[in-house]
Amino acid sequence: MQRLRATFAGDLGTALFSTLGLLAVGWVVILAIQSPRSLIATMVIGITDGAIYALIALGYTMVYGIIELINFAHGDVFTLGGFIALPLFAAFGIGPGAHYSLVFIPILLLVFVLVMLINGLVNITIERVAYRPLRGAPRLAPLITAIGMAFILEGTMYLWRGPVNLRFPDLISEARYTNSLIDIGVKDVMVVVVAIFLVVMLSLFINRTKLGKAMRATAQDRDAAQLMGIDINRTISATFFIGAALAGAGGLVYALYFNSIRFDLGFSAGLVAFTAAVLGGIGNIEGAALGGLLIGIIRALVDRYISASWSDVIIFAILIIVLVFRPTGLLGMRVPEK
Amino acid sequence: MISTLRDPKALRRRLRDxxxxxxxxxYGVLLVGAILFPPIASFATGTNTLTGLAADAGVWVLLAIGLNVVVGFAGLLDLGYAAFFAIGAYTYALLASTQLGSSPLHHAVHLPFWFLLFLAMFVAASAGALLGAPTLRLRGDYLAIVTLGFGEIVPRIFRNDPGHFTGGINAIGNIDQPTLPVCVDGPWSRGDDLHLNFGLANCSFSITDPTAYYVLMVLLIIACVILVSNLQVSRLGRAWAAVREDEVAAAAMGVNTRNIKLLAFAIGAAFSGFGGAYYGAKLSLVSPDNFDFTVSITVLVMVVLGGMGNIAGVIVGALAVYFLEFKFLTDLPRNTHALVDAIGLGPLLDNSNPATGWPGIEDFVGRLNFLVLGLILVLMMLLRPQGILPSRVRAQELKAEGAQDDTVFDQRAGQT
Amino acid sequence: MRTARLGRVAAIAAFAIVAVACGGGGSGGSGSGSKGTISIGVDLPESGAAASSGLPTLDGVKFAVQKAGGSIDGWTLTVENRDDAVGGSYNADKGVQNVTDLINNNNVVAMVGPFNSAVGKAEIPIAAPAHLTMISPSNTNPCLTKDLSSCDYHPADLRKGNPNNYFRVVATDDLQGPAMADYAFTTLGIKKIGILDEKTVFGVGIANAFQAQYQKDGGTFKRDSFDPKTTTDWRAILNGFKDFGATAIYVGGTDDQSACKPRGQMNALGIGSWPYLGGDGIETSQCIDDAADSANGVSATTAGADAGQISSAASVITDYKKAFTGANDYGAYTMSAFDAANIEIQAIKQALDAGKDPKKVNDFREAVRVNVSKTSGYAGVLGTTTFDANGDTSAKIISVYAVKKEDAAAVAKGDLTCGKAGGSNASFCFVWVKQFNFGA
Structure with a gap:
């Protein structure tokens, strides 16, 4: 029985994955032959969406890596980024109907920094108030609290700005580069550049700094890390801060891209990003980035060539299949099963 | 047990217990309340509306009792519980309406409610077992995510309706009403004086007469409570407790943990199948819009608030959350409006000034829903994780372990 | 066995409920001075994102009751309104609960609503056996009244053998869709179009009607749909239309399900100048706001005449605005609701004049229903209404509106549907372009 189960999860899982992967690749090749231009356009969409999913997924994966909590509220922290940016822009005299102008670039950068900072502080507070008291508690207790926190964040944003889609200033150039094969806009490039920049910074931070080292140590073995003199609370706070800062940047990028944001955006975006983190291997930073990209591309392909009304079904099916057959994801988990 | 009853001493001991x-x-208070509620409510308001609302609340009580088996007894977190509810509702709707007539089957099926009530239960339980079989070996929080994914997929499939069975967005309406061979009619339903009616055609439930549904719901809940209480103290219940407290130890003691967890999953799902069939009949409508994540979370809130693992607590939790969600918060905008009018704070109602963006107090309080649900979850987990009416066993466990370890689930619950 | 005994006791107790329940029932209160209360039930989406559709419509009913002086022949006339929105958008289950509630309220003799066709489909089977008149100010799905081959069900089945209780004062999507199809193909000269629906009863229905006529006209199309709750990125779908060679988009949907958000994303794909067409579900302020920088080029039909084209309407609308002063109090269906309520008030009056007793609620509801069904040549704000045997109005006028930038004075007048006051699209408004009269 035990062996059967192992086969089920191991070899069978690998076989299933390879088959599904090959089928998907074959399908994409056919699409490429049919119309390379339309496939490229879809890929651009997939990559831009995927970059945003990746920014959210990083927060999920970091928090899970360090305290093994699926931070349900994270999707709403993402939305919060956009919501915080609106009054900030207003404070600089940029109304929701504003348009691209070079003058705004420094303000935009400043707002980026401020949003990341505020969002990070909010998330630290959430951790302090809602998760830290439950750290010794069984793992399902903080999970329920996290769901509650998601509702609180969503409810607060709802109370604050109501149920409507909020208009967001259009501060990025609408210019496009088009030839017979490629059609790409400045906005597309902006999303990808911001995402790559942040992921690289994060990677450097985790691998090169002392705090990053502390985070890795804590993720590996919290008790041992504590014995080595690492301030666990500070390290966990830092993790929440960075996760929220990235998600906030993601929320701002999203809002700048689509010029619109709504209070409940983060719920579905968060679930999709979580799927991305699981697909990449939860707890694994590179995995989250890769998973985000893959999920973005899968979603765009389904939207374009199958139907948008099925894309959620397919994404959640992927989530279930990954968890059942290959809980370690594509790149493997950092956290070993205890 | 029969011998216990015959033995007066044992009976006395039992009564003392x-x-x-x-x-x-x-339970006593609830039962008395359940009996007194319809006459008092209809006397006070002149309509049966509140009775109907109470019957709807009963559906949530059933769901909460079912989820309590999964979360409270076995310690497994199920975030896609609404999916089983949907499966139960659709089972009834498909087999008791004209829907299948316009499906590829071209043949409408009209099976009796009483049979479908159990079939829906069985179908939902099977779905639970089917989902549980490959996933229950996952650790607790992964299981939660898988169930969440399942809960998101199921209503979407009903909605997208790939095989043209469920009517998709058109929903299934005009669902058959339960009928009885014999019934007592009186001023509360048909006719003014008390008389007996015979025949299925004469004794059909009616959507607009909630009293019959209310009685049915009270009976269903009583049956379920008796069933679940017995399960809890049975061998299976003890096995659930063992798995919840320490799965490894339970397995070492010879408990087949996988089957035990599977049973919890299936039995939990069965109750929502029950609730789903009843829901479809009472509303005479099953649409794919009403089984989303919020439903799963609302049931979870009911269980957490009431006290995980304690059936009486869970019922109280379900009633409290139902009242809060579907009566208090629903009526809040209207009542606030009246209140603000009465005490002369008219400006608060004004929503016409775009500069302030103030939506008017009515709309503002109408937005509190999410926030309240979230606050209940977080505050309960932080301040009173055992719920309003904690389970006795849990309370003792908590006392023994001290305040530091306010555990609701055991540390190792769900970890394999 | 303990459990069995407990069960038996409980069963007896529960049946006792029924016996005691007869003590209550039927004690309807009545005010002093008046003979009693008669209510018009209203079921509309009144909260969340859908409130922008429901509340102005509710105000139309309230206005009709105000105009009647709040009483009929010594009976106090009130509005019993129920909200069928859950989480910000309409919900059929909630609608059914509301109608059940209204039926159980002995003062309610007729109702106005619902707003959305999906809710209508769910409510008719509940209201029909109670003979409760429903007049919808805005349901446009044709299947609710007409037995068409394209429908999945027959209207007679909805009523379960009861006489027709469902009426509407607006034309249907089998006229709305084709009107826009002709407008798109002939007037705008669009030969290839992308058709998008949001997977709702209304959205799919109107998109199908559009598609059929557009095809008949000789146009070609590509069809796609999305998930109204979770789709946030429409670019892949829009690109599909682009690859197909479409030069415009028709959307079957309503703004509260985000039918206009794709419009806001079209600019980023360089197709923000395409015409974006739809039915009455997008003739709203929210849609103009969601369209962001591409509000110009949005066109929509409504299933009735434009009040501005009917001279007799002007004075009523002016009166209405004196009574309801909020910036967004006047909506596309305010006047339909006003007419619907007035038809019911007239029917109630006729029933009272014929000596019917509102306390005998079943008889009275039936009398009202019969009177409403006989409505003929009723001169309302939106023209003359005669109900046919299906419950459809004889006025089969479809109006076409296009979004244009208006000056402040025109916006301030308040009879146009413009972007939300104070928002960046506040000066963009739906302006009447032309009308199709299918009744002539």
């Missing part, structure tokens, strides 16, 4: 059990007091 009952009278000391706070749950028995709660």
């Amino acid at each position: 009952w009278s000391r059990d706070p749950n028995m007091i709660v």
Whole structure:
């Protein structure tokens, strides 16, 4: 029985994955032959969406890596980024109907920094108030609290700005580069550049700094890390801060891209990003980035060539299949099963 | 057990046990309340509306009792519970309406409610077992995510309706009403004087007459409570407790943990199948819009608030959350409006000034829903994780372990 | 066995409920001075994102009751309104609960609503056996009244053998869709179009009607749909239309399900100048706001005449605005609701004049229903209404509106549907372009 189960999860899982992967690749090749231009356009969409999913997924994966909590509220922290940016822009005299102008670039950068900072502080507070008291508690207790926190964040944003889609200033150039094969806009490039920049910074931070080292140590073995003199609370706070800062940047990028944001955006975006983190291997930073990209591309392909009304079904099916057959994801988990 | 009843001493001992059990007091109060509610409500308001609302609340009580088996007894977190509810509702709707007539089957099926009630239960339980079989070996929080994914997929499939069975967005309406061979009619339903009616055609439930549904719901809940209480103290219930407390130890003691968890999953799902069939009949409508994540979370809130693992507590939690969600918060905008008008704070109502963006107090309080649900979850987990009416066993466990370890689930619950 | 005994006791107790329940029932209160209360039930989406559709419509009913002086022949006339929105958008289950509630309220003799066709489909089977008149100010799905081959069900089945209780004062999507199809193909000269629906009863229905006529006209199309709750990125779908060679988009949907958000994303794909067409579900302020920088080029039909084209309407609308002063109090269906309520008030009056007793609620509801069904040549704000045997109005006028930038004075007048006051699209408004009269 035990062996059967192992086969089920191991070899069978690998076989299933390879088959599904090959089928998907074959399908994409056919699409490429049919119309390379339309496939490229879809890929651009997939990559831009995927970059945003990746920014959210990083927060999920970091928090899970360090305290093994699926931070349900994270999707709403993402939305919060956009919501915080609106009054900030207003404070600089940029109304929701504003348009691209070079003058705004420094303000935009400043707002980026401020949003990341505020969002990070909010998330630290959430951790302090809602998760830290439950750290010794069984793992399902903080999970329920996290769901509650998601509702609180969503409810607060709802109370604050109501149920409507909020208009967001259009501060990025609408210019496009088009030839017979490629059609790409400045906005597309902006999303990808911001995402790559942040992921690289994060990677450097985790691998090169002392705090990053502390985070890795804590993720590996919290008790041992504590014995080595690492301030666990500070390290966990830092993790929440960075996760929220990235998600906030993601929320701002999203809002700048689509010029619109709504209070409940983060719920579905968060679930999709979580799927991305699981697909990449939860707890694994590179995995989250890769998973985000893959999920973005899968979603765009389904939207374009199958139907948008099925894309959620397919994404959640992927989530279930990954968890059942290959809980370690594509790149493997950092956290070993205890 | 029969011998226990024949033996007066044992009976007396049992009665004493009952009278000391706070749950028995709660059950007693609930039962008396359930009996007195319809006459009082209809006397006070002149309509049956509140009785109908109470019957709807009963659906949530059933769901909460079912989820309590999964979360409270076995310690597994199920975030896609609404999916089983949907499966139960659709089972009834498909087999008791004209829907299948316009499906590829071209043949409408009209099976009796009483049979479908159990079929829906069985179908939902099978779905639970089917989902549980490959996933229950996952650790607790992964299981939660898988169930969440399942809960998101199921209503979407009903909605997208790939095989043209469920009517998709058109929903299934015009669903058959339960009928009885014999019924007592009186001023509360048909005719003014008390008389007996015979025949299925004469004794059909009616959507606009909630009293019959209310009685049915009270009976269903009583049956379920008896069933679940017995399960809890049975061998299976002890096995659930063992798995919840320490799965490894339970397995070492010879408990087949996988089957035990599977049973919890299936039995939990069965109750929502029950609730789903009843829901479809009472509303005479099953649409794919009403089984989303919020439903799963609302049921979870009911269980957490009431006290995981304690059936009486969970019922109280379900009633409290139902009242809050579907009566208090629903009526809040209207009542606030009236209140603000009465005490002369008219400006608060003004929503016409775009500069302030103030939506008017009515709309503002109408937005509190999410926030309240979230606050209940977080505050309960932080301040009173055992719920309003904690389970006796849990309370003792908590006392023994001290305040530091306010555990609701055991540390190792769900970890394999 | 303990459990069995407990069960038996409980069963007896529960049946006792029924016996005691007869003590209550039927004690309807009545005010002093008046003979009693008669209510018009209203079921509309009144909260969340859908409130922008429901509340102005509710105000139309309230206005009709105000105009009647709040009483009929010594009976106090009130509005019993129920909200069928859950989480910000309409919900059929909630609608059914509301109608059940209204039926159980002995003062309610007729109702106005619902707003959305999906809710209508769910409510008719509940209201029909109670003979409760429903007049919808805005349901446009044709299947609710007409037995068409394209429908999945027959209207007679909805009523379960009861006489027709469902009426509407607006034309249907089998006229709305084709009107826009002709407008798109002939007037705008669009030969290839992308058709998008949001997977709702209304959205799919109107998109199908559009598609059929557009095809008949000789146009070609590509069809796609999305998930109204979770789709946030429409670019892949829009690109599909682009690859197909479409030069415009028709959307079957309503703004509260985000039918206009794709419009806001079209600019980023360089197709923000395409015409974006739809039915009455997008003739709203929210849609103009969601369209962001591409509000110009949005066109929509409504299933009735434009009040501005009917001279007799002007004075009523002016009066209405004196009574309801909020910036967004006047909506596309305010006047339909006003007419619907007035038809019911007239029917109630006729029933009272014929000596019917509102306390005998079943008889009275039936009398009202019969009177409403006989409505003929009723001169309302939106023209003359005669109900046919299906419950459809004889006025089969479809109006076409296009979004244009208006000056402040025109916006301030308040009879146009413009972007939300104070928002960046506040000066963009739906302006009447032309009308199709299918009744002539």
